[in-house]
Amino acid sequence: DLNPERIKEVAEIVDVKMKEIHREFPLPSTTKIAVLACLNLVDDYLRRDDQHKKRFPKWKKGLDL
Structure with missing residues (x-):
């Protein structure tokens, strides 16, 4: 769930x-900049x-079902 505070944080x-x-x-x-920003953020993640x-x-092995 994205509450308003989370949406604001993500947007910032x-x-x-x-x-x-x-x-x-x-x-x-601006569209190209936005796409590059999203690609960069996902890569960081x-x-x-x-x-x-x-x-x-x-931990990962224990959590896999």
Whole structure:
């Protein structure tokens, strides 16, 4: 469930990432910047998830059904 506070938090994270990308790559299209920001954020998430799985492999095995 996304409550209003969570939506605002997520929107702020995306906005910050979009501004970072725009500073580095001043693209004319907001859509392209938004797509790059989302790709970057998901990549960050997946990297952290991979690191977590490497640190706690027994937890993952115990949780698999």
